[in-house]
Amino acid sequence: MNTPFTEALTAAARPLVMEVKLRDADGRDLLGGRSVAETVARFETAGAPCLSVVTGRWFGGTENLLGEVASRTSLPLLRKDFVTNARQLERTRELGASAVLLTARLLPASILARLTDRALALGLTPFVEVADAAEVTRVVRGPECVVAVNNKDIATRERLPADPARGRALLPAVRGTGTRHPVSASGITSPAMAARLLGEGFTGLLIGTELLRAPSLTAWCAAFDTARATRPQVR
Numbered sequence: 001m002n003t004p005f006t007e008a009l010t011a012a013a014r015p016l017v018m019e020v021k022l023r024d025a026d027g028r029d030l031l032g033g034r035s036v037a038e039t040v041a042r043f044e045t046a047g048a049p050c051l052s053v054v055t056g057r058w059f060g061g062t063e064n065l066l067g068e069v070a071s072r073t074s075l076p077l078l079r080k081d082f083v084t085n086a087r088q089l090e091r092t093r094e095l096g097a098s099a100v101l102l103t104a105r106l107l108p109a110s111i112l113a114r115l116t117d118r119a120l121a122l123g124l125t126p127f128v129e130v131a132d133a134a135e136v137t138r139v140v141r142g143p144e145c146v147v148a149v150n151n152k153d154i155a156t157r158e159r160l161p162a163d164p165a166r167g168r169a170l171l172p173a174v175r176g177t178g179t180r181h182p183v184s185a186s187g188i189t190s191p192a193m194a195a196r197l198l199g200e201g202f203t204g205l206l207i208g209t210e211l212l213r214a215p216s217l218t219a220w221c222a223a224f225d226t227a228r229a230t231r232p233q234v235r
């Protein structure tokens, strides 16, 4: 099943899910003096196919933030939060998202399966985040999900540096779920790293901090395009 979120990601020249996140895990501001509206406009101008909105309060988010972003753009939106029940999924839909983060680390297998079913029934793409091989085995309905490898550890509130080797090791298992959208998420810190992950076989990337902090998004995207063009694709 294709949804606006997966369609946009598949069709994108640059398959980057650009993230609106107000603060990092230590409470430091990430918008750099820009308003939410300006941040959304900046991502749209850079050609983002879809956006992620962090509503989790660890990162300064609220449900209102998702509503605000939805009122500013018609791009498909992913809600990133620690969703644990069906009511939150309904609310996510009401607020205008088209995809929702389900964090395998936080959810027992039966709950992950139930929330995946419920999200799909509501027309939301499950964006299932995994961090190890055991979590990958708990993904259900893989062909209808985005399956994202989180390069950071949510158990340490993502404070430690990213481990891109994790994605490389897990990619075959992630593909084995049947997903058409293996994504690499978190801790992507340069255009070269982003290009390398796509070269390794990820079909999309989720990037927050690095793009929010980039002095020029145009320059970042140009460097990314150059890095991609000079890297052979290994598939």
Ligand SMILES: O=P(O)(O)OC[C@@H](O)[C@@H](O)c1c[nH]c2ccccc12
Residues within 6 Å of the ligand: 019, 021, 054, 055, 056, 059, 080, 081, 082, 101, 129, 150, 154, 185, 186, 187, 188, 206, 207, 208, 209, 210
């Ligand atoms: O800013 P980064 O390192 O590019 O990471 C983005 C995103 O993956 C991160 O914000 C995130 C990963 N898992 C989450 C769960 C809830 C909220 C946010 C997140």
